[in-house]
Amino acid sequence: MxxxxxxxxxxxxxxxxxxxxxxxxxxxxxxxxxxxxxxxxxxxxxxxxxxxxxxxxxxxxxxxxxxxxxxxxxxxxxxxxxxxxxxxxxxxxxxxxxxxxxxxxxxxxxxxxxxxxxxxxxxxxxxxxxxxxxxxxxxxxxxxxxxxxxxxxxxxxxxxxxxxxxxxxxxxxxxxxxxxxxxxxxxxxxVPERSQWQGGWALTATDLVLTKPHANAVSLAIMDIQGHLLLQSDWQHESIRIPRQLLGSGMLIVLAQDREGDWVQRIPLID
Incomplete structure (x- = not known):
């Protein structure tokens, strides 16, 4: 039954x-x-x-x-x-x-x-x-x-x-x-069940600089708040530098992943 x-x-x-x-x-x-x-x-x-x-x-x-x-x-x-x-x-x-x-x-x-x-x-x-x-x-x-x-x-x-x-x-x-x-x-x-971002990030006049939140993080995805995927990449080095001209303005959602979990950070981009 x-x-x-x-x-x-x-x-x-x-x-x-x-x-x-x-x-x-x-x-x-x-x-x-x-x-x-x-x-x-x-x-x-x-x-x-x-x-x-x-x-x-x-x-x-x-x-x-x-x-x-x-x-x-x-x-x-x-x-x-x-x-x-x-x-x-x-x-x-x-x-x-x-x-x-x-x-x-x-x-x-x-x-x-x-x-x-x-x-x-x-x-x-x-x-x-x-x-x-x-x-x-x-x-x-x-x-x-x-x-x-x-x-x-x-x-x-x-x-x-x-x-x-x-x-x-x-x-x-x-x-x-x-x-x-x-x-x-x-x-x-x-949603709060996901791990909080433990890496670093900084905005310069020209770039967004991200530091790995976890040593095993292997991939990176960046979306705008509308859900559009702006960038997706393998993450091989400890830090990565992304030109701001590729990201537009407004709120970004940055996601790093490995097989064990995900790390999320919201980053406001203001012109």
């Missing part, structure tokens, strides 16, 4: 910045699904109608060695996720923070039978087409729903256990301005 799991949701009031950007962050109670044939329903765009269902199948099949995590639209006419057909099936893309979710993205993450594969394993061996393989860190699903005959773009953040026998859903977000794009993870980086 199916067991329906509802996440308690509320809209987190972050700051006036989120209002200006028309992005809405939704903090879900972290929900880990571990039981075969269990699922969680998610209302990404907060219109009181559930949009997507994520379902876990574990230790199933004739052999009992099949593990499968899928996503399906509750309203099959209006719900789509980013991904593409690979081989005979449709697979959900694993997005990283800053990945643009827009009309021109590939929206074939679910098949005509109305489900998309997030993770599929037989006897602990991955389907080679699944993007949700090691490293088993958090990722984002890009979503598209319809409201008043217009498109609403959003994302869902989740992670999959290394053995593929459970998954955890953390939160979601959406762009409340209809037919407008959003970056994966936008505003999630403002």
């Amino acid at each position: 199916l067991r329906k799991l509802h996440a308690a949701v509320f809209v987190l009031a972050l700051s006036p910045i989120s209002v200006l950007a028309q992005h809405v962050y939704v903090d879900l109670d972290d929900s880990t699904i571990t039981i075969n044939n269990s699922f969680i329903d998610i209302d990404v765009n907060q219109d009181s109608a559930m949009d997507f269902r994520l379902t876990l199948y574990r230790d199933t099949g004739v052999s009992g060695k099949l593990d499968h995590i899928i996503i399906s639209p509750i309203d099959s006419l209006n719900g789509k996720v980013m991904g593409s057909q690979r081989g005979q099936f449709n697979y959900v893309d694993k997005l990283q923070i800053g990945h643009l979710i827009s009309l021109v993205a590939p929206w074939s993450g679910m098949s005509a039978s109305h489900y998309g594969t997030i993770d599929y394993r037989f006897d602990s061996i991955h389907d080679p087409y699944s993007q949700w393989q090691a490293p088993y860190n958090e990722g984002f699903i890009g979503t598209r729903t319809i409201k008043r005959d217009s498109l609403v773009f959003g994302w869902i953040r989740l992670s999959i256990a290394p053995d593929g026998k459970s998954f955890t859903v953390y939160d979601c977000g959406y762009q409340s301005t209809l037919d407008s794009s959003i970056s994966a993870g936008h505003l999630w980086v403002s």
Whole structure:
């Protein structure tokens, strides 16, 4: 028998910045699904109608060695996720923070039978087409729903256990301005659960100078407050110097990442 799991949701009031950007962050109670044939329903765009269902199948099949995590639209006419057909099936893309979710993205993450594969394993061996393989860190699903005959773009953040026998859903977000794009993870980086920036930063007349917040930080992303990705780079040296002319003005969100965590800093650029 199916067991329906509802996440308690509320809209987190972050700051006036989120209002200006028309992005809405939704903090879900972290929900880990571990039981075969269990699922969680998610209302990404907060219109009181559930949009997507994520379902876990574990230790199933004739052999009992099949593990499968899928996503399906509750309203099959209006719900789509980013991904593409690979081989005979449709697979959900694993997005990283800053990945643009827009009309021109590939929206074939679910098949005509109305489900998309997030993770599929037989006897602990991955389907080679699944993007949700090691490293088993958090990722984002890009979503598209319809409201008043217009498109609403959003994302869902989740992670999959290394053995593929459970998954955890953390939160979601959406762009409340209809037919407008959003970056994966936008505003999630403002939530207090993430590590505070412990590196240094300084503004000169011509450059933004950043010092690594952690010795293991390996990548850098800089976004403006509208969620547009301005710069993305590997981070090899202790510090990095970025010309200010590449960054415009206003508030920046700077994100450093490694496999163990993320470090976030807001930096105001004033002309």
